[in-house]
Amino acid sequence: xxxxxxxxxxxxxxxxxxxxxxxxxxxxxxxxxxxxxxxxxxxxxxxxxxxxxxxxxxxxxxxxxxxxxxxxxxxxxxxxxxxxxxxx
Numbered sequence: 001x002x003x004x005x006x007x008x009x010x011x012x013x014x015x016x017x018x019x020x021x022x023x024x025x026x027x028x029x030x031x032x033x034x035x036x037x038x039x040x041x042x043x044x045x046x047x048x049x050x051x052x053x054x055x056x057x058x059x060x061x062x063x064x065x066x067x068x069x070x071x072x073x074x075x076x077x078x079x080x081x082x083x084x085x086x087x088x
Contacts, residue, residue: 002026002031002057002058002061003023003026003031004054005054005055005058006019006022006023006026007019007022007023010022030065032061032064032065034057038057038060038061038064039057041060041064042056042057042059042060042061043056045059045060049079051075051076052075055073055075055076059076059079059082062081062082063081068081068082068083069081069082069083070082070083070085071083071084071085072084072085072086072087
């Protein structure tokens with residue numbers, strides 16, 4: 001799901017070539033399957049925080065792995081475990 005979000009954003013904001021490069025870079029990292037446990041936790045988080053579903057899947061996955069989430073997506077504002085970075 002994260003790859004979908006990143007690819008879509010880079011494609012919209014930049015180019016297909018750069019989106020492909022971003023997807024290739026992400027392939028070198030750790031990817032988790034969206035199993036039913038993660039999907040249900042993400043749905044609960046989406047409901048509680050009123051986040052779009054893709055955002056809730058990303059945040060749930062970060063929390064499961066105790067990873068800090070860095071983003072420029074304003075949907076994540078005011079969350080203590082997310083670093084919202086300014087757009088340049």
